[in-house]
Amino acid sequence: MSQxxxxxxxxxxxxxAPFRGYSVRKSISQSLWTKIRKKTLEENECRCRICGYEPDKQNLRFLDMHEIERYDEENLICVLEGIDLICRRCHAFxxxxxxxxxxxPEQFDELVKHFMNVNSCTEEDFKHYFKHVRDEKFQKMLSLAEMTRIREDKKTVRYCVVGDIPFKxxxxxxxxxxxxxQELT
Known part of the structure; x- marks a missing residue:
C-alpha cells in the first residue's frame, strides 16, 4: 500500500552513518555559529518554521538550528543547503x-503526538509513514564494509555550502x- x-x-x-558526528557547526568557531544563530532568529521572528512554536525571550533555547544537508557518500562530502530554525520537538524527528x-517511551509518545498534531494525521498514518521512511532509508543504506572503505579511503568529511545562509x-x-x-564538481 503506497501512501x-x-x-x-x-x-x-x-x-x-559516515556523516554522523560531523557538521558544519562542529567545524566552525562557536562565535561564528552564535552570529549565524542570532541572524537566523531575527530572520525567522523566533518561530519554528515547521510547527509555528514561538517561545518567549527566556525560552529561545528551545529553538534549534537545523542544518539542511544532502550527502555525497561516495566522496564523503556533506552539502549544506540551508539552515532551519525549528523547535526541539520538530528537531527530534x-x-x-x-x-x-x-x-x-513516554517522551517518545509525546513526540509522536506532536508529529500527529503538526501533520494533522492519525497514529496509523504515523506508523505507515515511519515504516515507509525506514524501508526507504535502509534500502539506500551502504553496507558496513562500504562505509568503512569510504571512511578509510577518504578519512575526512568535507563540506560544500550551496545554500543562502547568514555569514556564508x-x-x-x-x-x-x-x-x-570542497567545491562541487
Missing part, C-alpha cells in the same frame, strides 16, 4: 535514530582554513 506523505510538514530525516535511542563567506573561509571545504 502519499508529501503534505506532511514534519518529516523524519536520517543522517547516513530530523534525528530520529538518535532521538529514539535516548528517549523514554565567513563559514566557507573557516572551512577552507581547516582544509575542509
Amino acid at each position: 502519499d506523505f508529501s503534505n506532511f510538514k514534519l518529516k523524519v530525516d536520517w543522517k547516513p 530530523h534525528h530520529m535514530g538518535f532521538t529514539f535511542s535516548r528517549t523514554t 563567506e565567513d563559514v566557507i573561509a573557516q572551512l577552507k582554513k581547516k582544509a575542509l571545504y
Whole structure:
C-alpha cells in the first residue's frame, strides 16, 4: 500500500552513518555559529518554521538550528543547503535514530503526538509513514564494509555550502582554513 506523505510538514530525516558526528557547526568557531544563530532568529521572528512554536525571550533555547544537508557518500562530502530554525520537538524527528535511542517511551509518545498534531494525521498514518521512511532509508543504506572503505579511503568529511545562509563567506573561509571545504564538481 503506497501512501502519499508529501503534505506532511514534519518529516523524519536520517543522517547516513559516515556523516554522523560531523557538521558544519562542529567545524566552525562557536562565535561564528552564535552570529549565524542570532541572524537566523531575527530572520525567522523566533518561530519554528515547521510547527509555528514561538517561545518567549527566556525560552529561545528551545529553538534549534537545523542544518539542511544532502550527502555525497561516495566522496564523503556533506552539502549544506540551508539552515532551519525549528523547535526541539520538530528537531527530534530530523534525528530520529538518535532521538529514539535516548528517549523514554513516554517522551517518545509525546513526540509522536506532536508529529500527529503538526501533520494533522492519525497514529496509523504515523506508523505507515515511519515504516515507509525506514524501508526507504535502509534500502539506500551502504553496507558496513562500504562505509568503512569510504571512511578509510577518504578519512575526512568535507563540506560544500550551496545554500543562502547568514555569514556564508565567513563559514566557507573557516572551512577552507581547516582544509575542509570542497567545491562541487
